Every structure is written in structure tokens, then in C-alpha cells.
Amino acid sequence: MKKRILALTLLVTAVLVLAACATPTAAPAPTTAAQPAQPTAAPQATAGEPYKVGFVTSITGPASSLGIPERDTALMIQDQVNKAGGIKGPDGKMHQMELIVEDDASDASKATLAAKKLVEQDNVAVLIGSSGSPASLAMVETATKNDTPMISMASASQIVNPIADRKWIFKTPQANQPVTAVQLDWLKANNITKVASIGVNNAFGKDSRDAMNEQFKAAGIEILADEVFQPGDKDFTAQLTKIKGLNPQAVIVHATPGEGAPLTVQYHTLGLTAPILHNHGIGNMDFINLAKDAANGVMFPIGKLLVANSLPDSDPQKAVLLKYIADYGAFTNGKAPSSFGGHAWDAVEIALAGLGSVGPDRAKLRDYFENNVKNFVGISGIFNWSPTDHVGIGKESLVLVRIKDGKWEFVPPDQYAAK
Numbered sequence: 001m002k003k004r005i006l007a008l009t010l011l012v013t014a015v016l017v018l019a020a021c022a023t024p025t026a027a028p029a030p031t032t033a034a035q036p037a038q039p040t041a042a043p044q045a046t047a048g049e050p051y052k053v054g055f056v057t058s059i060t061g062p063a064s065s066l067g068i069p070e071r072d073t074a075l076m077i078q079d080q081v082n083k084a085g086g087i088k089g090p091d092g093k094m095h096q097m098e099l100i101v102e103d104d105a106s107d108a109s110k111a112t113l114a115a116k117k118l119v120e121q122d123n124v125a126v127l128i129g130s131s132g133s134p135a136s137l138a139m140v141e142t143a144t145k146n147d148t149p150m151i152s153m154a155s156a157s158q159i160v161n162p163i164a165d166r167k168w169i170f171k172t173p174q175a176n177q178p179v180t181a182v183q184l185d186w187l188k189a190n191n192i193t194k195v196a197s198i199g200v201n202n203a204f205g206k207d208s209r210d211a212m213n214e215q216f217k218a219a220g221i222e223i224l225a226d227e228v229f230q231p232g233d234k235d236f237t238a239q240l241t242k243i244k245g246l247n248p249q250a251v252i253v254h255a256t257p258g259e260g261a262p263l264t265v266q267y268h269t270l271g272l273t274a275p276i277l278h279n280h281g282i283g284n285m286d287f288i289n290l291a292k293d294a295a296n297g298v299m300f301p302i303g304k305l306l307v308a309n310s311l312p313d314s315d316p317q318k319a320v321l322l323k324y325i326a327d328y329g330a331f332t333n334g335k336a337p338s339s340f341g342g343h344a345w346d347a348v349e350i351a352l353a354g355l356g357s358v359g360p361d362r363a364k365l366r367d368y369f370e371n372n373v374k375n376f377v378g379i380s381g382i383f384n385w386s387p388t389d390h391v392g393i394g395k396e397s398l399v400l401v402r403i404k405d406g407k408w409e410f411v412p413p414d415q416y417a418a419k
Helices: 002-022 064-083 108-121 133-145 176-189 203-218 237-246 257-269 285-295 304-310 318-331 339-358 362-372
Strands: 051-057 097-103 126-128 150-152 169-171 194-200 222-229 250-254 276-278 299-302 399-404 407-411
Touching (some): 051 064, 051 339, 064 097, 064 318, 108 133, 126 133, 126 339, 133 150, 133 169, 133 203, 176 203, 176 276, 194 203, 194 237, 203 222, 203 250, 222 237, 250 257, 257 276, 257 285, 304 318, 304 407, 318 339, 339 362
Parallel strands (some): 051 097, 051 126, 126 150, 150 169, 194 222, 194 250, 250 276, 276 299
Antiparallel strands (some): 299 399, 399 407
């Protein structure tokens, strides 16, 4: 019996050995070190706190034709920046742009309140605004008192002058002085020596009229009348009737579209036929849409945006202008751009350049603006800010534009005297 058990055990053992020899041994699982190297994802930049930009503009009220394209431009840039990942700050982190928009309703007192909220409560790094000169001037005290850099989108030279009192204040539109210089060039080319003037009675109008009085008188041009009207006025019959009786060779208008368009309509209704020269306050389609046929023949100096397609390809601004036109149209579903939106583009882009370079420290931003904004190719011109110049663009940034059949037409200097 023991012999049978032993034999059976030996038989089973032999079968198992043969089975083991007949089955291939499984390869050992590869270790982690033996696995092929996988591509490593690029490290993601750490997200930092958002960079806050305060933006005051006239979305409602008489200056809304300026403020709406300014707001839309700022929102467009915020959308572009944040979709691209934000602003890379000097700390190496990516910061979303947080645009805080306030409507001043074209009212200087509301602009002051908006500025205080943004600076004192929201703690923005930089303040941009506003659309009009009176509102911008109203914001200056808040920015200065709180050591906050401010970039205005309005024209009056008093916004940034005297510069000793405007350490924290910069602006992007051309001043009225070079605008007047272009008007003067046209008058001289056409041998005009007697003009009349009519303008809005606010900081913008006064600054433009002051520039006119200074430069025209120095050039020997007689100003037969220097009439004013109040912001929001719609009836200019008395002033225009007086001007008509003086028979000027040309009429200079200092206004924005809200008053400038109805004034131009009444100008023709009353039978005035002298050439009419506006300043750069009417540079948007609202003026044409409101003045309609009366807009034909109106001339005014302004930045190059409105006639970008007519510029030579060698113009250093042309590519920037055409891209802004395309981007703005896409963002607003086909709205036409305006020079006022261009002032916002310049202000926001310069602010972002500063934030990317020195971060949200207000004092460092102010110093960056004053010392590092050099050859910045913008919509309104090529900016060079300095301790003695917080505008940075002048006559070289302007072109003369004529309205013809509801469109903007570039008038080269050698054609100023053409009929």
C-alpha cells in the first residue's frame, strides 16, 4: 500500500514538472524606471491677484457718443487679455485684468464720486477717465490726493498743466493747441484773414478757444466774433445770426457731437456759406448721423484712425489702426470705431504695459508712465511721455479730414488750397 502511494506521488510530481516546462514563464512586470519617458507638460504660471483698473466714462448724458465707444474698447481689451491668460506681472504670476467701469452720466460731480469710489473703496491701481474735460478735471483732485496715477481721455490742456501740480495725471488725446495749428495751416493756404468762432462754454471749449485766440492773432488773422453756448443747448440761432451778419471767410466751431451736429444743421438752415472748421471734438459717426447732409464739407483736424485705409503702408501707426478697427468691429458686432474709442485704447494699453512691468504699486506705475512710455505706437499717435510732457503727442499725430457723402476723406497738406 505504501509503495502505491509513493508511486502515485511520484507520478503527480512528474506531471506537474512537465506542465511547468510546457508553459512559458510570464515576463516580470516592468518597473517604473523601465517605462519610456512621457512628455512633461509645460509648467503653468501661478495665478496672482487680479490687477484692478478703474474706468470712468460718460455712458449716458450729452457726452455718451464719446463714452460708449470708450467703454466698449476697454471691455474689448479686458476680454482679449483675460482670454490670453491675463497679465504677467513682475512677480512672474499671471493676473487677470479686473476692469471696474463707472458711468459719470456726463456730469463732473458724478465723475468725482466715481473716482473716489474706485480709488478709496475698490483700491484700483490706476484710474482712467473721463470722456469730457470738465469730468476729467473734476477727477484730478481725487487722483492727486490719493497718489493714484490717472490717464484722462479728454482734451483740455489744464488736465495735465501746470505739470508741477499734475504729477499723477496723464492723457491720451491731442491737446487743442496742435489742433488749432492744423486749422491755421488750412486758413493760411486759402489766404483767409477774417474768421468767426463759436464754442461750448466749458473747459474743453475754453481751452480750444484760448488756443485759437493765441495762435490766430499771432498769425494776423482777425477774429470777428467769439461766441459761446452752454452745454446741452440745441438752439444757436442768435449766435449764428450775429456771425452771418459779420460775413466771415470761415467759421471755427469748438464742440462735440451733442451740440456740434445741431449747430451745423442750423448753420446751413440760416444760409451761412463760409467754410466751417470744427475741432477734433466731432470725430465719430454720431456727428454725421445727427447732422446728415449738413455734415458734408465740414473739415476738422484729428488723429489718423478715421482715414487709416488712406495712409501709406510705411506709416508706423497703420497696422495698429487697422487691427483696432477689425477688433472693435468684431467685438461690437460691426459698430464703426471712433477716435474717442482710440483714446481709451491708448490709455488702457499703456496702463497694462505699466502693470506688466512694475505691478499694481501706484507710485511705481506713475514713474513708469513718466519715464518709460517711449515710442509707444497707439491709436492717437506715437507717445513719448516725460517729466515735462504728460501728453506725448502733438501736431505730427494729426491729419485734416473732410466729410464727404457721409464718409471721412483725408486732405493732404498739399491739397489744403484745392477747391
